[in-house]
Amino acid sequence: MTDRSDLLEATLESAPEGIGLLGAEGLVAFWNPSATAISGFTSMELLGRPFPEQLEQLLQFNAQSSNQVLGQVERLDRGSLTSLRHKSGHDVPVMARITVLRDGFGGRIGTAIVFHPTDSLDALPRGEAGDDRNLQASQSELEERLQRVFEDFEQGGPAFGILWITVDQAQEMRKTHGEGACEAMLAKVERSLANGLRPGEEMGRWGRGEFLIVSHERTADMLACHAKTLAGLARTADFRWWGDRVSLTVSIGAAQAEQGTTLINLLERAKNAMFNSIRAGGNQTSSGPGGQECSPL
Secondary structure, eight states: OOOHHHHHHHHHHHOSSEEEEEETTSBEEEEOHHHHHHHSOOHHHHTTSBOOGGGGGGGOOOOOOOOOOTTOOEESOSOEEEEEEOTTSOEEEEEEEEEEEEOTTSOEEEEEEEEEEOSSTTSOOOOOOOSOHHHHHHHHHHHHHHHHHHHHHHTTOOOOEEEEEEETTHHHHHHHHOHHHHHHHHHHHHHHHHTTOOTTOEEEEEETTEEEEEEOOSSHHHHHHHHHHHHHHHHTOOEEETTEEEOOOEEEEEEEOOTTOOHHHHHHHHHHHHHHHHHTTSSOEEETTTTEEEOOO
8 A cells, every 4th residue: 555655745746836835943844847948946855954045035925824723734825926046047936835834742843935936037938857967957057048039039030930859769778778869869859859950950958858948930921840850850769778679759849930929928938839749649849720630751
């Protein structure tokens, strides 16, 4: 039978909101992947240490305690608009709430912090979070690049689009062969995709099994054709692990920037198109408002 503590930890780990738990002494006892994605701070950096100064705004709520029944959870704040300082240095507006945790005798044993980004350019949709520092660095660098390219586009600069790419075999490889095998496979895919990049394009990791390409194709149709070419390149990557050959495929979502939209909306369109490709069975590309799917060349 599965232990209750294992179920609870799995639930907190998979929550879409950032969740942090502080012990009675104020040291970080838990920090889930969503909290890492929002703040840039990994659990390895925080566990067993005082709450970092950049995140202290999450705790700055003026709330009054009330008399508690033994064993009851005391809600200090139902949700307040505040901000945190991302590890890379920029401010991220968030909605946050905190809860005092008490044992069965009413003694305070810690604090729970739950937070999620507000709808702003500082809270761009990203792929699946992880504790890997290289992944966090890639996401931060790409986010800064996206901001610059989008601002340039809004001021009359060149057209651009987004390709959101997920490796179809990543989750199964990680589950059956471990993180090292999965990372080796992703590196192989990344090298194959890099061979098909146009001049001036930028690619990086955007999630544990995902890549993002900032492309300067002039039209949505050209971007869609580019996605098909890249999907074909990924299929030709020859990856072997302990003698077993693994067939590689990717699912790609394409979205072309349009005047009057937001960067968040552009990324959401690319992400939704990518999920359309996955739902179509993988090894697909999808683009456009209607999410039209097509098999790679």
